[in-house]
Amino acid sequence: MNDPTAYTPxxxxxxxxxxxxxxxxxxxxxxxATHERALPVGEHPLQLYSMGTPNGVKVTILLEExxxxxxxxxxxxxxxIDILQGEQFGSDFVAINPNSKIPALLDRSVSPxxxxxxxxxxxxxxxxxxxxxxPTTQPARAECLSWVFWQMGSAPYLGGGFGHFYAYAPxxxxxxxxxxxxxxxxxxxxxxxNLAGRRYIAGDEYTLADIAIFxxxxxxxxxxxxxxxxxxxVASYTHVLRWATDIDxxxxxxxxxxxxxxxxxxEQRLRERHAAADxxx
Numbered sequence: 001m002n003d004p005t006a007y008t009p010x011x012x013x014x015x016x017x018x019x020x021x022x023x024x025x026x027x028x029x030x031x032x033a034t035h036e037r038a039l040p041v042g043e044h045p046l047q048l049y050s051m052g053t054p055n056g057v058k059v060t061i062l063l064e065e066x067x068x069x070x071x072x073x074x075x076x077x078x079x080x081i082d083i084l085q086g087e088q089f090g091s092d093f094v095a096i097n098p099n100s101k102i103p104a105l106l107d108r109s110v111s112p113x114x115x116x117x118x119x120x121x122x123x124x125x126x127x128x129x130x131x132x133x134x135p136t137t138q139p140a141r142a143e144c145l146s147w148v149f150w151q152m153g154s155a156p157y158l159g160g161g162f163g164h165f166y167a168y169a170p171x172x173x174x175x176x177x178x179x180x181x182x183x184x185x186x187x188x189x190x191x192x193x194n195l196a197g198r199r200y201i202a203g204d205e206y207t208l209a210d211i212a213i214f215x216x217x218x219x220x221x222x223x224x225x226x227x228x229x230x231x232x233x234v235a236s237y238t239h240v241l242r243w244a245t246d247i248d249x250x251x252x253x254x255x256x257x258x259x260x261x262x263x264x265x266x267e268q269r270l271r272e273r274h275a276a277a278d279x280x281x
Contacts, residue, residue, distance in 0.1 A: 015028070015029050026083055026084065026086055026088075031098065031099070031100065032089075032094060032098075033089055033090060033091040033093075033094040034086065034089040034090075035086075035089065035090055035091065036090070036091045037087070037090030037091055037092060037093070038091075038092050039079065039090070039092040039093060039096075040077075040079055041077075041108075042077030042079075042274050043077070043274075044075045044076050044077050044274075045073065045075070045076075045107060045108050045109035046063070046074065046075070046076035046077070046105065046106075046107055046108070046109070047076070047077050047079070047105070047106040047107075047108060048060070048063070048076050048077065048078045048079065048103060048104075048105050048260075049079050049081050049093060049096065049102065049103065049104045049105075049106075050078060050079070050080075050081055050102045050103035050104070050259075050260045051080065051081050051082065051083055051102045051103075051260050051261075052257070052258070052259060052260040052261030052262070052269070053083075053102065054155070054159070054215035054216045054219065054225070055101070055102065055103060055119040055215070056102050056103045056119075056259075056260055057215040057256060057257055057259075058103075058119045058120075058122075058123060058211055058212050058215050059103045059105065059119060059122050059123065059126075060078060060255075060256040060257075060259035060260065060273070061211050061214070061215070061252065061253050061256030061257070062123055062126055062127070062133065062208070062211050062256070063076050063078075063126070063256070064252035064253070064255045064256040064259075065132075065133065065211070065250075065252040065253075065256070066126065066130050066132060066133075067252070067276070068251070068252045069130075069132055071130045071132065073109065073129075073130065074126070074130055075275075076273070077272075077273070077274050078259050078260050078272055078273040078274070079260075079272055080260050080262065080271050080272050081093065081102050081104075081260075082262075083102060088100045088101065088102060095115075096115045096117060097115070097117035097118075098117075099117060099118070101117070101118075103117075103119055103122060104116075104117050105117070105122045105125070105126075107125075107129075118152075119152075119212070120148050120149060120151070120152045120212060123148065123208050123211065123212060124145075124148070124208070127208055133206070133207050133208050133211065134207065134208050135202075135205070135207065140202065140203065140205075143202045143203065143209075144202040144207045144208055144209045145208075147201050147202050147209035147212070147213065148208050148209055148212045150190075150213075151209075151212045151213045151216065151217075152212075154187050155216045157180060157183045157184065157187070158180075158183075158184050158187065158216055158217070158220070159216070161176075161179075161180035161183065161184075162177070162180035162181055162183065162184040162226070162228075163225070163226050163228075165177050165180055166180070166181070166226060166228055166231070167226045167227070167228070181231070181232065184232060185232060185233075187217070188217065188220075188221070188232070188234065188237045188240060189237070191213070191217055191237070191239075191240045191243075192237040192238070192239045192240045193239075195239035195240055195242070195243050196239050199243075199246075200243070201213055201243070210243075210247055214244065214247045214248075214253070215257075217240065217244070218240075218243065218244035218247055218248065219244070219248075219257075220232075220234065221234040221237060221240050221241050221244045222241070222244050222245065222248055255279055258270040258279065259273045260272070260273070
């Protein structure tokens, strides 16, 4: 693997060229808004500004699951934020999420409205607000939250690590792909061993842990993420595959996976969602 053109880092890094690849135009080393842009506001108390990537899907799955339980206060407007066009750097979006990442939630059912950003924070906020999918007693609560934050700490190695270098980087780099494929497989093994004796991630009950982990690892093994199922031999993780198949069959999960999605087969996408009837139009 000796490369005569190997990169030598400069003494001080400067931002002088685009990094290349699928997401090059949205990456920059500074924060803050780049332009003034007002966000739309719908009729429901919960306003979600997102895109149907795994982190966004976590929240729409939870909202659809809450509505399926009859929590009518969880009705929401889901507005599409095109991160490839830099809409997450608009002034109103940055006011909700200073980190300029989707998803971002504004709860207008209270005064003043509450902003919530980072997907796990949104999940916990909604679960506590509506009293569902997050155990209230120990040790079940700690177990659930441990797995939620396992996902938050682990998924960057799957997405920004393996997914980026395997699927999106402008050139294939053996070292990077090998490094992150190894970590992705280690993480799948963590889940597989855990699910060997459990129906769901945190035990016998369906919880936030499943909702947080499925859009990344469940979607990966059922073949809808990075087209890497053969490369990672996901079929060998039999317990993860069983769990992912069960979760994917839930009607609320199927609805949540469609929201804020603008790619793929038409029947699998719903760019914006403002009412339950939108799924049948």
